[in-house]
Every structure is written in C-alpha cells, then in structure tokens.
Amino acid sequence: MAMQQTLIIFKPSAVERGLVGTVLERFERKGLKICGMKMMQLSEELLREHYAHLVDRPFFPLIIGSMTASPVIVMVLEGLDAIEVVRNLTGATNGRKAAPGTIRGDFSVSGQENIIHASSSPEDAEVEIKRFFKSDEIFDYKLNALPFLYSADEIEG
Numbered sequence: 001m002a003m004q005q006t007l008i009i010f011k012p013s014a015v016e017r018g019l020v021g022t023v024l025e026r027f028e029r030k031g032l033k034i035c036g037m038k039m040m041q042l043s044e045e046l047l048r049e050h051y052a053h054l055v056d057r058p059f060f061p062l063i064i065g066s067m068t069a070s071p072v073i074v075m076v077l078e079g080l081d082a083i084e085v086v087r088n089l090t091g092a093t094n095g096r097k098a099a100p101g102t103i104r105g106d107f108s109v110s111g112q113e114n115i116i117h118a119s120s121s122p123e124d125a126e127v128e129i130k131r132f133f134k135s136d137e138i139f140d141y142k143l144n145a146l147p148f149l150y151s152a153d154e155i156e157g
Contacts, residue, residue: 004082005035005138007128009117010073012066013108019115020073023103026089027077031149036076036138042067050131059112066112074132080154083125086118 008027010020028034047067054060079085091098095108095115108114119125129138146155 003033003078003080004122004125005076005078005129006083006086006119006125007117007132008075008077008086008119009132010075011113011115011117012068012070012072013110013113014115015070015072017107019107023107023116024075026103027086030079030085030089031145032077032079032082032085033143034075035078035140036133037073038133038137039071039073040132041071044068046131050128062112076129076133076138080150083119083122087120090116090118 010023014020014023044064047064048055051060051063054063077086089103091102091104093104093114094111095104095113096110098105098108098114100106103116104114119128143149
C-alpha cells in the first residue's frame with residue numbers, strides 16, 4: 001500500500017484558542033507523519049479559490065471573515081489511508097453534531113468555527129496541497145517508528 005498525503009488547516013478558531021498543540025498531538029499520536037507545516041495569513045483571493053464551491057452561498061462572507069481573523073497553520077500529513085484517518089479524527093463539520101472524542105466533538109460547538117479543515121478526497125488533497133505548499137516545502141523522510149505503526153505487510157510493496 002502506498003502512503004497518502006492530506007492537507008490540514010488549523011483555522012483561526014484553533015490558533016486563537018491555543019488548541020494547535022493539542023490537536024497536532026492527536027495526529028502525531030495516531031501515527032501520522034508531518035511532511036510540511038507553516039503559518040500564513042489567508043487572503044480573500046486564496047479563500048475564493050479554496051472554497052470555490054461555496055462562493056455563491058449566502059454564508060460565504062462569514063467564511064472570509066472567519067478564515068482571515070488571524071493567521072492559520074497549514075500542514076501536510078502522511079500515512080496509510082491518511083485522508084480517511086484524519087477525517088475520522090476530525091469528526092462532523094458541525095461541532096455540535098460531531099461525536100465526542102473527535103477533534104470537533106471535543107473542541108467545537110459551531111459549524112463555521114470548527115477548528116480544522118481536512119481534505120475530503122485524494123483528488124482534493126492533491127489540489128489543496130499544491131495550493132498551499134511549494135514542492136520544496138514538503139519533506140520526504142523515513143519515520144523511524146514506521147515498523148511500530150504498521151505491520152510489515154501493510155508497508156511493503
């Protein structure tokens with residue numbers, strides 16, 4: 001099986017509430033590898049591209065306001081089935097409906113101020129990673145804990 005990469009955005013609601021370390025720890029403890037991470041201020045132009053499917057929705061101005069309220073932290077995580085693993089850890093979009101134990105279930109009571117963005121498919125992840133990272137900002141290195149995260153048959157081949 002091949003390793004898969006996914007994009008994460010720690011939204012202003014995570015940055016401003018001091019939750020980045022707590023949430024990041026959950027990904028690391030799960031066994032996901034950090035391949036890239038940086039802090040940035042999102043522009044309206046970048047958000048219009050990233051949320052193009054929502055631009056015409058009446059709540060889009062709220063997204064712009066929320067996502068530009070402070071810098072965000074963008075990250076690329078890697079692991080087997082990383083997209084599904086991350087989305088399971090993240091929980092339902094609306095924090096009020098997210099299961100306890102998930103990131104949004106534990107730290108959010110909002111549909112918008114919901115702590116984190118996570119890629120929803122391999123196709124989205126590929127596009128989103130390229131949107132936020134240059135190729136030289138993503139690192140490929142051997143995670144020494146790999147044999148303790150996956151069985152040999154899962155990582156060979």
